[in-house]
Amino acid sequence: xxxxxxxxxxxxxxxxxxxxxxxxxxxxxxxxxxxxxxxxxxxxxxxxxxxxxxxxxxxxxxxxxxxxxxxxxxxxxxxxxxxxxxxxxxxxx
Numbered sequence: 001x002x003x004x005x006x007x008x009x010x011x012x013x014x015x016x017x018x019x020x021x022x023x024x025x026x027x028x029x030x031x032x033x034x035x036x037x038x039x040x041x042x043x044x045x046x047x048x049x050x051x052x053x054x055x056x057x058x059x060x061x062x063x064x065x066x067x068x069x070x071x072x073x074x075x076x077x078x079x080x081x082x083x084x085x086x087x088x089x090x091x092x093x
């Protein structure tokens with residue numbers, strides 16, 4: 001029974017993936033995001049991923065994303081100040 005259910009879920013996920021592509025082609029990004037969320041839920045069912053495991057994964061991704069954004073801001077600030085100095089030097093010549 002589980003194999004039949006998994007096959008149905010995989011078929012559903014495949015169909016949704018096609019619809020995600022169509023939604024993206026039509027610039028329906030919110031629709032594509034909603035469909036992707038449905039695919040993710042189906043995938044968690046197929047692979048036996050619990051809500052607790054999914055929550056832990058999301059927390060880890062948020063922590064990493066927050067850390068990466070902090071580093072990006074510093075890099076952008078450095079580049080901007082460098083660009084300003086370069087322009088000032090050009091005007092002096």
